Amino acid sequence: MMVVSTVLSVMAYDYPPEKLAVYLSDDGGSELTFYALTQAAIFSKHWLPYCRNYKIEPRSPVAYFKSASRPSNTKHDQDYTNIKKLFEEMEDRIENVMNNGRVPDELRLEHEGFTEWDSFTSPKDHAAVVQILLDQNEDAEGHSLPKLVYLAREKRPDHFHNFKAGAMNALIRISSKISNGPIILNVDCDMYSNNSDTVRDALCFFMDEEKGHEIAFVQYPQCFENVTKNEVYGGSMRVLREVDFHGLDGNGGPLYVGTGCFHRRDILLGKSFDGESRIDWKMENDHKETQENTTEELKNLASCTYEIDTEWGKEMGLKYGCPVEDVITGLSIHCRGWKSVFYNPKREAFLGVSATTLDQTLVQHKRWSEGDLLILLSKYSPAWYGLGKVTSGWFLPFAYIIVSITAFDYLEFLRCGGTTKGWWNDRRIWVYKRTSSYLFALIDTILGSDLSFVISSKVMDNDVQARYEKEMMEFGVSSPLTTTVATISMLNLVCFVGVVMKSMLMDKVTRGGYYETMAVHVVLCGVLVALNMPLYWALFVRKDKGKIPDSVTVKAVFHALFISTVFFFL
Secondary structure, three states: OOOHOOOOOOHOOOHHHOOOOEEOOOOOHHHHHHHHHHHHHHHHHHHHHHHHHOOOOOOOOHHHHHHOOOOHHHHHHHHHHHHHHHHHHHHHHOOOOOHHHHOOHHHHHOOHHHHHHHHEEEOEOOEEEEEEEEOOOOOOOOEEEOEEEEEOOOOOOOOOOOHHHHHHHHHHHHHHHEEEEOOEEEEOOOOOOOOOOOHHHHHEEEEEEEOHHHEEEEOOEEEEEEOOOOOOOOOOOOOHHHHHHHHHHHOOOOOOOOOEEEHHHHOOOOOOOOOOOOOOOOOOOOOOOOOOHHHHHHHOOOOOOOOOOEEOOOOOOOOOOOOOOOHHHHHHHHHOOEEEEEEOOOOOOOEOOOOHHHHHHHHHHHHHHHHHHHHHHHOOOOOOOOOOOOOOOOOOOOOHHHHHHHHHHHHHHHOOOOOOHHHHHHHHHHHHHHHHHHHHHHHHHHHHOOOOOOOOOOOHHHHHHHHHHOOOOOOOOOOOOHHHHHHHHHHHHHHHHHHHHHOOOHHHHHHHOOOHHHHHHHHHHHHHHHOHHHHHHHHHOOOOOOOHHHHHHHHHHHHHHHHHHHHHHH
């Protein structure tokens, strides 16, 4: 239903529907997802007229029915009741099929596309599936509907598929034959459209008479609807969204962050800036072919072998070989002379789901940092591409830097709408990411390990949801990342307790000299212990399923005591 609502939200943009084409990339090739999309196509014939007639926001059905109150107008209230009933019936049909685990034979007869799964092997071994569900169709009031296309590119065990970048490149090729629009919007399945004017807003930048020809992409911020008041996992990207990305407009523009981004198609295909490059908005698209002639062509474009001995993933499309394919693609576009724009409207353009457990947060940042390290070593590295070197030998004292940066960071966080507790939680996650996610990413990068694209789960059960809403940190999995965080936190506690006990055994004069030389160390260790209080609570007090597993507790305590003992004797 998350996928269905995201699809419907972008189909319902306040923009001529005959100029819109929506493509769903289902990299798992699931007949269940295809069934859900067929139901979305049917429901769209009623949903789009309702959105158009009553100018509702947001246009994601799940989000709308969750937040909207019953209309006071009698006609609107009746239509609201009818559309909500249709939505709930669709939801029940999809959930019944999901619970069944397969699409029943009688439902498979409803669409010829289900025959594609007759020879389906597995999510990692299957032929390409391309199905056009809506094309020149009309809604319940006789207005045009956007095109709606389902794609599952071919997957074979002996062909590396290049993760999200490979899926995006297949979409670029497929869409060039079906709609060939000059502008491409890329949205993740969990980032629904929250503002129906977003397309028009983005086009204002591309169509600007003075600067539009310089712009390669327009990036909207990632905003999340499920972030708690005090941001227990520091997942709001608040300062990045409100400060940092705005500042990048003075340096060629923001990074491409993988979702909520409008691209010029020709630039994604490798075009370099020449000062005269403008979009021909009146160009005639060459996709007016009969579907009978293009079905096999489309499947060929999504095959495993199509990209062999081509420039796809190198000079064309999204870049391969990096876990953060979006960032390196955006940097390569900037390196070809193009600029980008960051637009952060008052009403969020897209709303998504942030990580709801510590493990999800750490795994996600491990992947991001692996990619960032690879970019640092690449030819697109900001460390040397187009930048000078620092020549001044004068630096402010370290203490001044720490205090001033921390104070500035705190004030910046508050200015962007955060809370003091939210900033404190953000500092905790900052420490955890740098002592686990970034550490493991560095090790994997140095050792040249096989970098896998790990997808963070956005689905949680009721217990996890309840704890998340109470801002209780979720530790309930055993992994190298959580074990590392727990071990370092225990080491901080052991060291702090050891310092306090040692000072208590000293006479007054000796204690004064001890604290004089160790003051900074003691304060830093005390701050770390204070930051880690939720973790200690999860180690030794909590009894719910979100506590730190006993196996992790044993490892953390043993490792901390062992390390402390070794250094004590050294």
